[in-house]
Amino acid sequence: MTYLGAHMSSAGGFYKMGRAALAVGANTLQCFVRNPRGARAKAVDPEDLGRLRALLAEEGFGPIVAHAPYIMNPCSKDPGIRALAAEMMAGDLALMEHLPGNYYNFHPGSHTGQGVEAGCRQIADMLSRVVTPELGTVVLLETMAGKGSEIGGSFRELRAILDMAQCPPDRLGVCLDTCHVSDAGYDITGDLDGVLEDFDRTVGLERLRAVHVNDSMNPPGARKDRHARIGAGTIGTEALLRLIAHPALAGRPFLLETPTDDAGHGEEIALLRALL
Ligand code: FE
Ligand code: FE
Ligand code: ZN
Numbered sequence: 001m002t003y004l005g006a007h008m009s010s011a012g013g014f015y016k017m018g019r020a021a022l023a024v025g026a027n028t029l030q031c032f033v034r035n036p037r038g039a040r041a042k043a044v045d046p047e048d049l050g051r052l053r054a055l056l057a058e059e060g061f062g063p064i065v066a067h068a069p070y071i072m073n074p075c076s077k078d079p080g081i082r083a084l085a086a087e088m089m090a091g092d093l094a095l096m097e098h099l100p101g102n103y104y105n106f107h108p109g110s111h112t113g114q115g116v117e118a119g120c121r122q123i124a125d126m127l128s129r130v131v132t133p134e135l136g137t138v139v140l141l142e143t144m145a146g147k148g149s150e151i152g153g154s155f156r157e158l159r160a161i162l163d164m165a166q167c168p169p170d171r172l173g174v175c176l177d178t179c180h181v182s183d184a185g186y187d188i189t190g191d192l193d194g195v196l197e198d199f200d201r202t203v204g205l206e207r208l209r210a211v212h213v214n215d216s217m218n219p220p221g222a223r224k225d226r227h228a229r230i231g232a233g234t235i236g237t238e239a240l241l242r243l244i245a246h247p248a249l250a251g252r253p254f255l256l257e258t259p260t261d262d263a264g265h266g267e268e269i270a271l272l273r274a275l276l
Contacts, residue, residue, distance in 0.1 A: 001027075003061070003063070004028065004272060005256070005269070006021075006269070008031050008262065010031040013045075014031075014045075014052040018052045018056060022055075024263070024269060025269045028061055028062045028063065029061075029064050030066070030253075031067065033067075033104075034069065046095075052099065053098065062251070062253045064102045065102065065175065065210050066099075066105070068088065068104065068106035070107065072084075072088050072109070073109040074122060074123045075112075075151060077111070082122060086129060090130050092104060093139070103137065103138050103140050105139075105140040106140070107144060107150075107152070108142070108158070109122075110148055110150050112149055116151060119149075120164065121164060123161050123165075124160075127139065128167060131165070131167040131172060133167075133168045138209060140210055141162070141173075142174075143176050143180050144177075144184065144225070145184050145222075145223050147225055155198060162203065162207065173208065173209035174203055174207050174209065175212060176199070177257075178213055178214055179212070179214035179225065179226075179227050181195065183221070188243065196246065196249075205248055208249065209252060210255065211253070213272075215231065215234070215237075216234050217234070219234050220234070230256070230272065231271075237272075
């Protein structure tokens with residue numbers, strides 16, 4: 001069973017999003033778990049989350065991924081922004097208790113001039129406080145392109161954070177983003193096995209719990225983070241298929257974050273399933 005899905009909007013409700021995922025042939029999905037801020041934003045309805053939970057179980061979905069807000073930065077030099085990051089994550093994880101057994105993925109953040117070591121320490125400190133043993137959710141650090149002062153552009157930085165965080169090891173993992181790792185300089189097109197071996201040595205493949213499947217608009221090592229549609233970038237469909245079908249990654253949810261809408265994601269899911 002290959003779990004394939006895409007990032008979808010939860011703005012119209014969580015159950016409705018689940019139906020939309022089914023309609024595009026997905027058996028996993030990714031979404032934001034909070035409603036956007038602003039005057040018209042309604043509080044998240046736990047009953048709606050419950051209906052989504054029942055639908056996912058009925059339809060045999062694999063684990064799903066909630067994505068933290070992009071503005072979250074647990075390693076900003078501004079202590080107020082760091083405090084807000086912890087507050088956001090704690091709030092999102094409280095909502096995720098209505099969808100137990102799934103993942104919560106976040107961007108490690110940008111150290112904004114403090115240096116990689118200080119940044120990794122601050123990220124680990126937040127995780128130590130927020131990721132408690134009784135959580136029903138596994139929290140994932142996303143591999144990043146390494147643009148600007150972004151942390152997570154190397155497997156070693158992720159290892160450092162995982163080592164420093166005082167959390168149960170089974171509550172913390174990694175989500176590998178194909179566009180980001182390629183932009184960070186890992187050659188997944190030419191040497192996928194080598195990259196996965198590097199990941200295994202540095203972090204451990206058992207920590208790799210979810211995958212973002214994106215092509216990249218830029219060549220390996222560009223440190224840009226511009227996603228391309230499947231087959232329309234520098235990674236290529238073949239390399240992405242090899243990754244999805246790789247025996248070392250069996251059972252993980254594979255999620256598209258390509259620049260298109262639900263219908264476009266449906267076409268990409270159908271294409272990948274046909275080629276698998
Ligand atoms: Fe992301
Ligand atoms: Fe991603
Ligand atoms: Zn990205």
